[in-house]
Amino acid sequence: MPDYLVRSIDEKLAVRIKDYARDRGVTLNEGVLELITAGLDSRGAHAAMAGASPNGGSVHTIGGMWSSDEATAFAEAIRAIERLPR
Numbered sequence: 519m520p521d522y523l524v525r526s527i528d529e530k531l532a533v534r535i536k537d538y539a540r541d542r543g544v545t546l547n548e549g550v551l552e553l554i555t556a557g558l559d560s561r562g563a564h565a566a567m568a569g570a571s572p573n574g575g576s577v578h579t580i581g582g583m584w585s586s587d588e589a590t591a592f593a594e595a596i597r598a599i600e601r602l603p604r
Contacts, residue, residue: 534590541597 527535539549584592 534593537597541600 535550535553536546538553539546542549542552544552
């Protein structure tokens with residue numbers, strides 16, 4: 519398997535990646551692989567939905583997109599919900 523080196527990771531992003539891995543009880547490497555996979559899977563789903571639109575538009579054209587701050591707030595809310603006792 520190939521190895522990749524990612525340079526110039528913003529400090530806030532680095533903290534979020536570490537928190538993600540810690541919250542899931544996985545190594546940093548496993549967490550990064552999960553995040554990359556989820557991001558790529560998400561892009562594939564968006565592309566598939568764009569093709570399903572009757573006017574050829576994409577979901578973000580119809581419904582808009584979240585800002586970085588909104589996406590961060592949502593991810594933090596989901597992490598808080600995942601930590602609730604079951």
